[in-house]
Amino acid sequence: MRYDSLSIVGLEKNTGKTECLKYVLDRLPVQTKRIAVTSIGIDGETVDQVTRTQKPEIVLREGMYFGTSEMHYRQRRLVSELIDVSDQTTSLGRVVTAKALTGGKILLSGPSSAIGLRRWMQEMNRFDIDLVVIDGALSRMSSASPAVSQSLILATGAAYSANMATLVSKTAHVVDLVNLELTDDATRQLLMPLEKGVWFIDKDGNLHGLDALTSLSQDIRFEGIEDCKTLYVAGALVDGFLEKVRKNKNLKQVELVVRDFTKIFVTPQQFRLFVKAGGTIRVLQRSKLIAVTVNPVSPSGYVLDSDILCGKLSEAIGLPVFDLLKNKQCN
Amino acid sequence: MLDHLELQSGFARRWLLDSSMMTDGGEIDACYATLRRFDDFVERADKTHLDTLQFRLQGLKDIRTTIKNLSQGAVLDDIELFEVKHLAILSTDVAKLLNEQGMADVVEIPALDEVISILDPDGMKIATFYIYDSYCAQLKDLRNQIRQNPEQQDDLLLQASELEEGVRKDLSRQLHPFAAAIEQAQLALARIDVNLAKALQMRQMALTFPSVSADGTCRYEAMFHPQVKAALATRGRDFQPVDITYGMAPTLITGANMGGKTVVLKTLTLCQLLFQFGFGIPAASAQIAVKDEIYFCIGDEQSVEKGLSSFAAEMKNIDAVIKASRENKKLLALIDEPARTTNPTEGAALVSALLKVLTGKDMSLVMTTHYDIEPGEARCLRVRGFENGEMDYRLVEVQDGEVPHEALNIAASLGIDSEWIDMARTMLAHPN
Numbered sequence: 155m156r157y158d159s160l161s162i163v164g165l166e167k168n169t170g171k172t173e174c175l176k177y178v179l180d181r182l183p184v185q186t187k188r189i190a191v192t193s194i195g196i197d198g199e200t201v202d203q204v205t206r207t208q209k210p211e212i213v214l215r216e217g218m219y220f221g222t223s224e225m226h227y228r229q230r231r232l233v234s235e236l237i238d239v240s241d242q243t244t245s246l247g248r249v250v251t252a253k254a255l256t257g258g259k260i261l262l263s264g265p266s267s268a269i270g271l272r273r274w275m276q277e278m279n280r281f282d283i284d285l286v287v288i289d290g291a292l293s294r295m296s297s298a299s300p301a302v303s304q305s306l307i308l309a310t311g312a313a314y315s316a317n318m319a320t321l322v323s324k325t326a327h328v329v330d331l332v333n334l335e336l337t338d339d340a341t342r343q344l345l346m347p348l349e350k351g352v353w354f355i356d357k358d359g360n361l362h363g364l365d366a367l368t369s370l371s372q373d374i375r376f377e378g379i380e381d382c383k384t385l386y387v388a389g390a391l392v393d394g395f396l397e398k399v400r401k402n403k404n405l406k407q408v409e410l411v412v413r414d415f416t417k418i419f420v421t422p423q424q425f426r427l428f429v430k431a432g433g434t435i436r437v438l439q440r441s442k443l444i445a446v447t448v449n450p451v452s453p454s455g456y457v458l459d460s461d462i463l464c465g466k467l468s469e470a471i472g473l474p475v476f477d478l479l480k481n482k483q484c485n
Numbered sequence: 486m487l488d489h490l491e492l493q494s495g496f497a498r499r500w501l502l503d504s505s506m507m508t509d510g511g512e513i514d515a516c517y518a519t520l521r522r523f524d525d526f527v528e529r530a531d532k533t534h535l536d537t538l539q540f541r542l543q544g545l546k547d548i549r550t551t552i553k554n555l556s557q558g559a560v561l562d563d564i565e566l567f568e569v570k571h572l573a574i575l576s577t578d579v580a581k582l583l584n585e586q587g588m589a590d591v592v593e594i595p596a597l598d599e600v601i602s603i604l605d606p607d608g609m610k611i612a613t614f615y616i617y618d619s620y621c622a623q624l625k626d627l628r629n630q631i632r633q634n635p636e637q638q639d640d641l642l643l644q645a646s647e648l649e650e651g652v653r654k655d656l657s658r659q660l661h662p663f664a665a666a667i668e669q670a671q672l673a674l675a676r677i678d679v680n681l682a683k684a685l686q687m688r689q690m691a692l693t694f695p696s697v698s699a700d701g702t703c704r705y706e707a708m709f710h711p712q713v714k715a716a717l718a719t720r721g722r723d724f725q726p727v728d729i730t731y732g733m734a735p736t737l738i739t740g741a742n743m744g745g746k747t748v749v750l751k752t753l754t755l756c757q758l759l760f761q762f763g764f765g766i767p768a769a770s771a772q773i774a775v776k777d778e779i780y781f782c783i784g785d786e787q788s789v790e791k792g793l794s795s796f797a798a799e800m801k802n803i804d805a806v807i808k809a810s811r812e813n814k815k816l817l818a819l820i821d822e823p824a825r826t827t828n829p830t831e832g833a834a835l836v837s838a839l840l841k842v843l844t845g846k847d848m849s850l851v852m853t854t855h856y857d858i859e860p861g862e863a864r865c866l867r868v869r870g871f872e873n874g875e876m877d878y879r880l881v882e883v884q885d886g887e888v889p890h891e892a893l894n895i896a897a898s899l900g901i902d903s904e905w906i907d908m909a910r911t912m913l914a915h916p917n
Contacts, residue, residue: 216632224564231642233628235615236567239546241495250564255615256631258638 159275159303160444163290165328169311170449170478175212175289177447177478178307182285184217190251190278192221192264193289194271194297211259212289219283221251221274223263232258240277242270249274251281262289268296275302295416298332300439306332310467311449316456318463325446326470327422331415332443337384337436345386345411346438355384376402386411391435393424400428407432414439447476486711486755486764489690490682494545496671497678506761510697510775516763517694519676522591523684524694530586538582542678544575548671556664560650560657567614569660569667570604573597574612576670579677592680594673595666603659616649620656624648683764692765695756698774701849702732703753707769710752714767725878726769729753729866735840735850737860738880740868741891745878746853747783750819753851754781757817774849777814780806783821796826807842816848822855833858860885871895 162178164171175191182189191214214220214232222230224239224247238251244266251274254260265271275286290297290306298306308328315321336342344361345353352364352374358381364374374395376382382405387395391412399405410428412418414437418425428435448467450458460477468475492498507513527535551565561569580594601610606619618625627645631638660667686692690711698704707726714724727749738746756766760773782802793801806818823839824832833856843850844862865884869877871891893913897906 227564228562231639233615233631233645235613236563237613239564239567239571241546252615253613256628257635258631258642 158284158305159286159288161288161290161298161303161306161441162309163295163298163306164309165325166311166314168313168449168453169309170447171290171309172212173449173478174307174309174447175287178287179212179215179218182287184215187284188219188282189217189285189287190219190221190281190283191262191287191289192271192274193262194264194266194268212262213257213259214254215257216254218254219251219278219281220254220260220262221249221264222260223247224250226261226263227252230258230260232256232260237281238277240274242273251277264288268299268302271297272302298441299416300414300437300441303441305442305444307444308332308446309449310446312452312456312458313449316452316454316458318458318466321458321463322466322470323422325467327425329443329446329471329473330425331418332441334415334435334437334440336440337409337411337438341384341411342438345388348386348388350388353386353388354379354382355386356381357383374398376405380404382408384409384411387417388413389417391418391420393420396420396424396428400424400431400433405433408434410435412437414441443473445474445476446471447478449479450477486686486759489711490679490686492682493539493542493678494675496545496547497542497675497682499547500672500675501679504762506758507763508761508775508777510699513761513763513775514697519591520680520683520687520763520765521694522588523680524687526586526588527681527684527688534582534586538579538677538681541575541579541582542674542681544571545671545674545678546571548572549668552664552668552671555657555660555667558657558661560654561660562653563615566604566653566656567612569600570614571612572667572671572674573600573604574610576674577601579674583677592673592676593669595669597663597666597670600660600663600667603656616652620652621648624652687765690765690767693768693770695760695766695771695773698772700732701774702730702772703774703849704730704772705753705756705766705768705770708752708756708771709767710748710755711767713748727752727878727880729880731849731851731864733847733849735844735852735863736866737840737858737863738851738853738866738868739855739883739889740853740880741870741876741889742855742895744868744870744876746868747821748878749880750781750783750821750851750853754779754819774817775815776817776849778809778816780809780816780818780820782806782819782823794826796824799823799826803839807839810843810846810848814847816846818843818848818850818852820850820852822853825855829856832856871898874898 162171162175179191191212223244226246227250232254233256234252234254236250236252240249240251242249242265244263246263249265265274271288278286288297288303297303310321310325312321315324341355344355354362354364356362376398385399385405385408387410399408399410410433412435446467448460448463450460450463460480464475464477507516546568548568551561551568554565555561555569576594576597580589583589583591604614606617616624618628624645627641627648631641631645634641706728708729709724709726717724727745729749738749740746752767756768756771757773757776757779759766761775766773782799803820803823806816806820809816824835836854836856837858840852840858840861840863864882866880867883867889869879869881870889871894893906893909
């Protein structure tokens with residue numbers, strides 16, 4: 155894709171994802187760059203059905219492009235010019251693309267799958283868009299996958315865990331996964347076309363398929379692959395598989411490669427044990443984590459101390475952390 | 486064949502699937518005349534023109550609901566107005582492209598310039614839409630106020646939306662008389678898409694233009710089954726094409742097992758359908774007669790759900806052919822090994838009688854069988870069969886319907902258990 159893309163993902167409902175999106179949109183240079191905004195998956199209603207908190211409309215600025223459903227387009231509160239009606243349908247009608255001619259409010263509900271989102275982004279190519287901003291689905295990482303967007307902002311907060319230590323360590327785990335390093339170029343070229351199955355590369359660089367469809371297979375065996383240098387899981391990486399790899403004496407020092415961080419479904423404990431035992435996890439595609447934002451207020455009313463939280467989190471992940479409502483940065 | 490048709494728009498596919506089989510020779514001729522023009526265009530057009538046309542056709546959407554609303558006098562919303570404008574610009578673009586290629590007379594696309602000018606008051610000629618400022622001076626003022634006073638936005642937007650609704654009403658009224666033309670333009674684009682895809686498919690699959698047979702005789706030279714041919718090609722083998730001619734007298738095909746009799750029937754059925762839907766025909770040359778109805782009875786459609794055995798299902802299918810043959814319709818019936826699942830004595834009697842019943846009716850009948858039956862007026866064709874260790878799938882005309890006795894040789898060539906086959910040979914040699 156010619157342009158950049160940024161995905162904003164919340165680790166839980168009410169972690170301030172929408173606030174974060176607003177913050178970003180308010181500060182983008184609409185005069186010099188063409189910005190397009192959409193959302194993946196939708197929640198639909200103005201009031202959150204799960205937690206009964208208000209679901210804000212997004213305020214767009216004049217000149218921004220946006221993708222939303224037919225239904226939300228009809229409810230828009232701004233003047234806009236329709237530029238495309240796609241064949242993609244969502245539960246709220248087809249996805250339409252328009253350009254805001256005045257500033258104003260809109261409910262965003264874009265394509266409902268990562269594949270649909272990718273298609274929409276490809277269609278955007280026609281309009282010379284410089285940056286696509288994606289309002290990611292709650293607790294779903296698919297829109298943040300490097301296959302879709304090149305960079306992401308992570309929103310976390312008291313809603314994810316009201317215990318500060320737990321919140322910090324759970325968030326740090328996600329950050330660790332996002333920041334996993336790319337494997338070397340040759341390995342990437344070799345593995346990129348493989349979209350399913352479990353594979354390994356021996357020390358002479360030869361690729362072998364393992365007799366298992368996914369890493370979920372109960373009867374996966376590693377016998378007879380003593381000279382394995384790299385192990386590749388094309389699909390989901392889960393705890394059981396990681397544990398088996400760790401406990402196999404031939405595979406302790408192995409480089410384990412997954413497609414991207416959204417394919418990893420392992421607990422922080424298993425992940426740490428694997429790394430401690432000498433294993434490495436690398437990825438084929440990587441997205442750049444730009445920042446982490448926190449919302450210290452949980453919907454149940456529990457409030458964490460913003461300064462201490464930002465400080466601890468920033469220390470744990472080595473990245474700037476922002477509390478956008480307090481509008482300050484803690485390092 | 487449909488799956489291999491490179492249609493650019495979903496609407497064209499739906500239009501094609503909704504269309505019914507042509508049963509008029511003149512209509513079929515006209516359809517092929519159009520296709521010839523597209524074939525000629527594909528032949529001489531450079532790739533850029535072709536790509537541009539295909540790319541444009543990708544933009545064809547199914548807006549029948551919108552057109553229906555418009556023709557019924559409803560007020561269209563912004564999205565519907567956008568769809569109308571998009572189609573109008575698209576059809577004008579495509580008409581221009583075809584015109585440049587000397588194809589303006591092939592498919593008539595109604596001119597929608599007025600529709601465009603209604604929906605494009607600023608003359609920008611781009612397929613985007615909103616209720617433009619130039620529709621209403623008051624609206625323009627309001628929008629400027631909205632930009633300047635974001636805090637009063639909600640009030641102002643409400644006022645603006647009332648004005649916008651008035652404009653929509655006015656636009657819908659102006660567009661109302663064009664509903665039929667818009668619908669025709671949409672259909673014309675679908676026809677172009679379908680014809681272009683058919684023309685490209687003719688090249689890819691080496692299909693031919695058929696001629697309409699006046700005397701009921703169908704004549705195919707080097708006919709092939711595209712799917713079987715493609716499957717063989719992936720294994721590095723060639724499909725052996727078949728020549729076949731049949732008329733109004735019944736045609737009986739006999740031949741060894743695995744001699745391709747069923748494939749011949751399937752291909753004939755396919756060709757007949759392709760012909761009556763105006764597609765290219767998989768043969769070197771083809772002359773085909775128009776039929777009102779086509780029956781293909783393959784005989785292995787047992788239906789557990791309906792409680793029919795394969796024999797019962799087959800009898801019902803053939804019964805439908807006999808009933809249809811008594812009505813005043815031109816039929817083509819292709820029947821594969823009728824009564825094969827019952828005992829040979831009764832089976833042969835059923836087939837002989839069927840041949841007699843269907844002889845002299847206004848129909849073409851092509852039937853395969855393994856039974857030794859009296860051909861009567863029927864022409865008999867035989868698959869050449871096993872020669873020098875290879876199967877020759879070509880058909881030869883023979884004087885009687887005598888069936889070949891090659892089943893054991895063929896079974897042996899398949900590597901079937903020799904104890905079984907040898908014992909069968911012994912039993913044939915010494916019947917008692």
